[in-house]
Amino acid sequence: AQSVTQLDSQVPVFEEAPVELRCNYSSSVSVYLFWYVQYPNQGLQLLLKYLSGSTLVKGINGFEAEFNKSQTSFHLRKPSVHISDTAEYFCAVSDGDYKLSFGAGTTVTVRA
Amino acid sequence: DAGVIQSPRHEVTEMGQEVTLRCKPISGHDYLFWYRQTMMRGLELLIYFNNNVPIDDSGMPEDRFSAKMPNASFSTLKIQPSEPRDSAVYFCASNTGVYNEQFFGPGTRLTVL
Numbered sequence: 001a002q003s004v005t006q007l008d009s010q011v012p013v014f015e016e017a018p019v020e021l022r023c024n025y026s027s028s029v030s031v032y033l034f035w036y037v038q039y040p041n042q043g044l045q046l047l048l049k050y051l052s053g054s055t056l057v058k059g060i061n062g063f064e065a066e067f068n069k070s071q072t073s074f075h076l077r078k079p080s081v082h083i084s085d086t087a088e089y090f091c092a093v094s095d096g097d098y099k100l101s102f103g104a105g106t107t108v109t110v111r112a
Numbered sequence: 113d114a115g116v117i118q119s120p121r122h123e124v125t126e127m128g129q130e131v132t133l134r135c136k137p138i139s140g141h142d143y144l145f146w147y148r149q150t151m152m153r154g155l156e157l158l159i160y161f162n163n164n165v166p167i168d169d170s171g172m173p174e175d176r177f178s179a180k181m182p183n184a185s186f187s188t189l190k191i192q193p194s195e196p197r198d199s200a201v202y203f204c205a206s207n208t209g210v211y212n213e214q215f216f217g218p219g220t221r222l223t224v225l
Contacts, residue, residue, distance in 0.1 A: 042218055
């Protein structure tokens with residue numbers, strides 16, 4: 001099974017500033033990569049996914065992520081955050097057996 | 113579509129009691145997953161089903177936990193007897209088995225006193 005490391009547990013950021021959340025996974029032949037967001041007291045919602053093709057993936061709410069196979073990374077970015085982006089973000093990986101391995105999560109707190 | 117539906121949203125019970133959590137997956141989704149989320153252990157996959165059949169229950173922590181899926185639109189996760197360390201948020205998720213995009217329910221917050 002894959003292991004996923006989210007390098008930052010907490011990321012405080014000011015409104016309208018950029019944010020980057022880092023995710024690394026254990027190597028494999030091929031993987032499917034996901035970022036999910038969890039708002040307070042809610043379930044997880046898919047932000048974006050990488051299955052194949054272009055390594056730059058665009059998702060909802062202005063987020064994007066870049067797949068880097070050589071560095072086994074899938075970092076999430078947003079050029080300008082809003083207060084409403086305050087949430088917990090999870091990186092997840094699958095090597096195709098229908099099971100997702102999740103990282104520990106990164107809590108993003110956006111301040112005015 | 114209403115999305116994945118879970119009930120109850122909150123459950124408070126006393127140690128030793130039986131707890132049953134319920135899940136209705138999205139219609140047409142033939143994979144169903146049960147997860148547990150705690151501060152200490154994060155998100156853990158407990159069990160998943162394909163076409164109502166349990167495929168992998170290696171994440172079920174103990175024999176006190178059991179899960180069933182009697183039909184394509186309903187699944188239960190049962191804990192008997194419950195213990196305080198079972199306190200967590202339990203999520204149900206479903207997908208079509210294509211590219212593993214899972215749709216999550218809102219979760220059940222379980223507190224065992």
